[in-house]
Every structure is written in C-alpha cells, then in structure tokens.
Amino acid sequence: MAKKILIVGGGYAGFYTAWGLEKLLRAQEAEITIVDPLPYMAYLPFLPEVASGSIEPRHAVVARRRHLRRTQNIAGKVMGISHASKTATIVPNAGEPFDFSYDHIVVTTGSVSRTFPIPGIADRAIGMKTIEEAVGVRDRLVGNFERAVSLPAGSPERARLLTVTVVGGGFAGIETISELRSFATALLRRYPEITFDETKFHLVEAMGRIMPEVSQKTADWVVRDQSRRGVEIHLDTQLSSATGGKIELSTGEQYESDLIVWTAGVMPRPFLRDTDLPIGPRGHVIGSPTLKITTEAGEALEGAWTAGDTSQVPDISSTPGPGGFCVPNAQHAVRQGRLLAKNIAAELRGEGVREYNHKNAGAVAGLGLNTGVFQSGKFAMKGYFAWLAHRFYHGLAIPTWERKWRVFGGWVGHFFLSRDIVNIEAVETPRAIFEEFASRPK
Ligand SMILES: Cc1cc2nc3c(=O)[nH]c(=O)nc-3n(C[C@H](O)[C@H](O)[C@H](O)COP(=O)(O)OP(=O)(O)OC[C@H]3O[C@@H](n4cnc5c(N)ncnc54)[C@H](O)[C@@H]3O)c2cc1C
Structure with a gap:
C-alpha cells in the first residue's frame, strides 16, 4: 500500500520536499499531497525587486501544478492537526472543511510578519x-x-x-x-x-x-x-x-x-498552538536535526516532520544561529526540504535517516x-x-x-x-x- 504523505504548506521547504519525494519514491510507495491556499511557491528574496519594478511578479513565483506533476494539490488551509489520530482538518478555498488521514505529515507553513501593538x-x-x-x-x-x-x-x-x-x-x-x-x-x-x-x-x-x-x-x-x-x-x-x-x-x-x-521580524503561524504537535516557547514546531518533530524531551513523533521558518531545528553546524537554532532563511528551508525528502524515503524503506548540518554559505x-x-x-x-x-x-x-x-x-x-x-x-x-x-x- 502506498503511504500517504501530507505536506502542509507548499512554500520553499514544502515545495522542495515534494520535488525530492517525486524523484525518490515510486508511485506505489507514496501518495504525495500538498495543501496550500496559494497555487504557487513564492521566491521571497525577489520581493524587494518586484516592489521596485525589476522583476515581473509572476516570474517570482513557481506554479506547483506545472512542476510537481505527481503531487496532488489541495487549495486550502490546514486548520487543525490531530497527530494522535493522524488526521488533518483541511478548510478548502471552496467547499466544506474535511478530515484527511495521513501516514506522514510534513509541517512547512512558514512564517508571517510579527508586529507589536503600535498604534496605527x-x-x-x-x-x-x-x-x-x-x-x-x-x-x-x-x-x-x-x-x-x-x-x-x-x-x-x-x-x-x-x-x-x-x-x-x-x-x-x-x-x-x-x-x-x-x-x-x-x-x-x-x-x-x-x-x-x-x-x-x-x-x-x-x-x-x-x-x-x-x-x-x-x-x-x-x-x-x-x-x-x-x-x-x-x-x-x-x-x-x-x-x-x-x-x-x-x-x-x-x-x-x-x-x-x-x-x-517574523513568527510561526498561530494555528499551530491549537494542534497536538509539540510547540516551542516562541510558537515553532519542535524539530530534531533529522527534521522529525519531537517532544520537548526530544522523543521523536512517528511520521511527523518539519522544516523551514515554522520549525525550531537545532543548528548543529560550526556556525549556529542565535539560540542554537537554524535561523529562518531560504538557505535552510531549501536544504532542509531536500534532506527531508531523503529522510522520509529512507524511513519508508527501513533505512537510516541523516542529520541536517549546513554551514552558513x-x-x-x-x-x-x-x-x-x-x-x-x-x-x-x-x-x-x-x-x-x-x-x-x-x-x-x-x-x-x-x-x-x-x-x-x-x-x-x-x-x-x-x-x-x-x-x-x-x-x-x-x-x-x-x-x-x-x-x-x-
Ligand atoms: C523580503 C524577503 C527577502 C528574503 N530574502 C532572503 C534571502 O536573500 N536569503 C535567504 O536565505 N532568505 C531570505 N528570506 C527568507 C526566506 O524567504 C524564508 O526563510 C523562506 O521562504 C522560508 O520558507 P518556508 O518554506 O519555511 O516558508 P514559506 O516559503 O513562507 O512557505 C510557507 C507556505 O505555507 C503556506 N501555508 C501557510 N499556512 C498554511 C496552512 N495553514 N495550511 C496550508 N498551507 C499554509 C503558505 O501559503 C506558504 O506557501 C527572505 C524573506 C523575505 C520576506
């Protein structure tokens, strides 16, 4: 039976995870699904140049349906996750909310602007x-x-x-x-x-x-x-x-x-606090160097993975970021996404997983x-x-x-x-x- 892999968020980390999984796994091994309210992955480092007219807006985004051919795309938001029952609640852009059962979940919902209550x-x-x-x-x-x-x-x-x-x-x-x-x-x-x-x-x-x-x-x-x-x-x-x-x-x-x-500044999306996933003090999903979601005590949750801005992944390189965690940037999100695909494929095949160790380039x-x-x-x-x-x-x-x-x-x-x-x-x-x-x- 093909395993059901649900990727929540198809930005940098989610896109690269799905891309990697498509290359590594055969159709009989896994069904890959991405949920995202947007039909594209946005290349955020280009935003300032889009704002200044140096890049056409549509050129700075990548249409998932064109480049992820084996991945099922659901246009909507995941608004609830019960990992105990391996179910995610999806609110589609059109239609009624529904529950989606998975074997593996990848949480890559990125971040939003973090503001302070300054008048205006x-x-x-x-x-x-x-x-x-x-x-x-x-x-x-x-x-x-x-x-x-x-x-x-x-x-x-x-x-x-x-x-x-x-x-x-x-x-x-x-x-x-x-x-x-x-x-x-x-x-x-x-x-x-x-x-x-x-x-x-x-x-x-x-x-x-x-x-x-x-x-x-x-x-x-x-x-x-x-x-x-x-x-x-x-x-x-x-x-x-x-x-x-x-x-x-x-x-x-x-x-x-x-x-x-x-x-x-940026912060993880607040809805994650209402799921049963372990969340760190600043709202991030707690991850391990192998990109598995873990409890605060470091115990890995079976079939749960995270990467990118939304995650709190220990930076085990020789140049760790502030607090000892990988900083929220594209360098990490892309490389973590690639490794995450390899680690899920390895786990499905009963092979060993690797740790994420990237020295800042x-x-x-x-x-x-x-x-x-x-x-x-x-x-x-x-x-x-x-x-x-x-x-x-x-x-x-x-x-x-x-x-x-x-x-x-x-x-x-x-x-x-x-x-x-x-x-x-x-x-x-x-x-x-x-x-x-x-x-x-x-
Ligand atoms: C202006 C700007 C310039 C930057 N420049 C650089 C740079 O030069 N170098 C660098 O390394 N980094 C840069 N970064 C940072 C980098 O872009 C981010 O670290 C990176 O995008 C994080 O990737 P991600 O996959 O975690 O999140 P994202 O790429 O933000 O993807 C998250 C995805 O999750 C989806 N999503 C959110 N909530 C839900 C939900 N509930 N259900 C389903 N889907 C959901 C979103 O729609 C989105 O598509 C820049 C960022 C900005 C804003």
Whole structure:
C-alpha cells in the first residue's frame, strides 16, 4: 500500500520536499499531497525587486501544478492537526472543511510578519512577505508619484505621498528600502515635476546596527552608501505611532508617511498552538536535526516532520544561529526540504535517516540597481560586483529552469529598455469600469 504523505504548506521547504519525494519514491510507495491556499511557491528574496519594478511578479513565483506533476494539490488551509489520530482538518478555498488521514505529515507553513501593538500599524502598514504585498507596494509608490504631481509643491499632502517608511533593519528591510529608493530615483526622470529632495525614505531600526547577518564593517558601509543615495537610517530608534500615517519616533521626531512597510521580524503561524504537535516557547514546531518533530524531551513523533521558518531545528553546524537554532532563511528551508525528502524515503524503506548540518554559505543582498553586498565569513564584497553576485545567485537559485529563464530574460530586457514603471493599481478594482457603464434591469 502506498503511504500517504501530507505536506502542509507548499512554500520553499514544502515545495522542495515534494520535488525530492517525486524523484525518490515510486508511485506505489507514496501518495504525495500538498495543501496550500496559494497555487504557487513564492521566491521571497525577489520581493524587494518586484516592489521596485525589476522583476515581473509572476516570474517570482513557481506554479506547483506545472512542476510537481505527481503531487496532488489541495487549495486550502490546514486548520487543525490531530497527530494522535493522524488526521488533518483541511478548510478548502471552496467547499466544506474535511478530515484527511495521513501516514506522514510534513509541517512547512512558514512564517508571517510579527508586529507589536503600535498604534496605527495594523491599520496603515503593509508587510513584505507575499507577492501581493510587493505588487501593492510597487503600485502604491508609482500611484503616489502620479497623485503628488497634481498637488501644489510644498503642500503637506504632497510631502506625505512622497514619504516612505520601512520599519526593521534586517535583510528584508534594508533590501526593501534601498530597492524602493533606487526605484524612486529612477522614477524622477519620468516625473520632472518632482524634485529629489521632495522624496523622503526613512528606515527605522530599534537596534544600534542593521543587517546582523553581515559584519559591523559591512553594515556600516551599507548605512553610508544608502545615506548617500537618500535613505535616512534611524538607528536605536523605535516607531511609537503610525496613527493616520503620522509617524512618531522614540527620538521625538514626527512626520507624515503614506507608505509604511513593516519588516521587523517574523513568527510561526498561530494555528499551530491549537494542534497536538509539540510547540516551542516562541510558537515553532519542535524539530530534531533529522527534521522529525519531537517532544520537548526530544522523543521523536512517528511520521511527523518539519522544516523551514515554522520549525525550531537545532543548528548543529560550526556556525549556529542565535539560540542554537537554524535561523529562518531560504538557505535552510531549501536544504532542509531536500534532506527531508531523503529522510522520509529512507524511513519508508527501513533505512537510516541523516542529520541536517549546513554551514552558513554567507549572505548576499541587492541594494537597488547596481549595488549590493556579499559576505561570507570575513570576506566581504560591496557595490557593483556584489550586486552582480546577488543577481547570479538568486537568478540561478529560483527553482526550475522555466522560471530562471523568465527572471534572467526580464533583467536582460530591463538592461536595454530600463525597468518598467507602469502602475496598474486599478487591478485592485477590476470591475469598476465595467460596473460604471453596465446596463441594469429597470
Ligand atoms: C523580503 C524577503 C527577502 C528574503 N530574502 C532572503 C534571502 O536573500 N536569503 C535567504 O536565505 N532568505 C531570505 N528570506 C527568507 C526566506 O524567504 C524564508 O526563510 C523562506 O521562504 C522560508 O520558507 P518556508 O518554506 O519555511 O516558508 P514559506 O516559503 O513562507 O512557505 C510557507 C507556505 O505555507 C503556506 N501555508 C501557510 N499556512 C498554511 C496552512 N495553514 N495550511 C496550508 N498551507 C499554509 C503558505 O501559503 C506558504 O506557501 C527572505 C524573506 C523575505 C520576506
């Protein structure tokens, strides 16, 4: 009898697990099912470049139905797991909830933005965790330029529309603010009515430094480089309020900002606490180095596996992350997904499983067109060649050749034609024009 393997979440870790299982197991050995509300795996490192018009949104996601041919896809969310009875409750995107019985479960539900109860944030800010958010940010920025030109220069409303705030100075935050700054600078050529000095970009970081993944020296270089390009970096500063778009900082500084992007941390999805899976103090599913889910005492649960951002997997490499666990990044999610597939296949065949041991390969970030940073151990590269390294690394890292071609093709197109500044904000209300002129029964 084929074993039923249920993968909950088809992002990085889930996609790579299913891809690996399809290669390793015959159809008679396993039936693979992925549940995810989205039909694609999103390549999140590309989000800042999607927001800045350097990558087409659809090129930054991978359609599971095209590339996972033997995996059954269920469009929906798992909202309950009873591992004691090996049942997951699935709430499909359409239709009634139902129970799904499995032999093995893989929990790879990733993470969501972690916010604090700061006034105005829940109502006014947007995250940078989904392709939809990145598209929304891009359209909003261009739309704001369009709106600003019809307002008198020097008016408070025009200043508000041209002010962007990003909260959080980790990789995602720095890449986001620098890509947006670079995009806005490019936009100024098409909007001669707006001056460079009118566009304000603020990065707010509570700690005394940015990008903990790189050395202090490299981080300081990024601060200097971005300040020179027109980003104001507020270190040792907290956002106190964003009510109505009015930003108040812990330093006492105040200004109005229309676009507020929150990138200050991630957390596992809260529904996991309502399952019978062992959960760590910060809401992660407890995993072992073999990627099996374990109790707090370290006892492995039979047929339960986890990987990626949602998991708390001990980092047994020579360069462990903070707290001794693998940090939430794509490097780990991809490699854990690959190993997870091998370990499940090995377990089904009665063979031994391996431990996850990955030494950090370094970090690379794009900081707007033609500049970036790369750091591996003590070696650091800054500026144009680091940016090239960023593009080559990520262009080759997005899964499947079909997607690699689209991404590289887009970059080549932009090299000759410059990036696309088209704003299709109206896509948020696609029926508006039809409704306006549609005949209705009298
Ligand atoms: C802007 C940005 C830039 C980044 N850049 C880098 C980088 O340069 N390098 C790097 O290493 N990392 C980077 N990361 C981090 C990296 O993208 C994540 O660590 C990685 O995506 C984690 O993979 P995952 O599989 O755990 O989660 P995800 O890829 O987020 O996948 C989770 C999936 O689970 C699904 N899901 C959620 N809940 C349910 C449910 N209840 N039922 C079913 N399905 C569910 C979701 O729809 C999603 O498809 C970046 C992240 C961001 C946001």
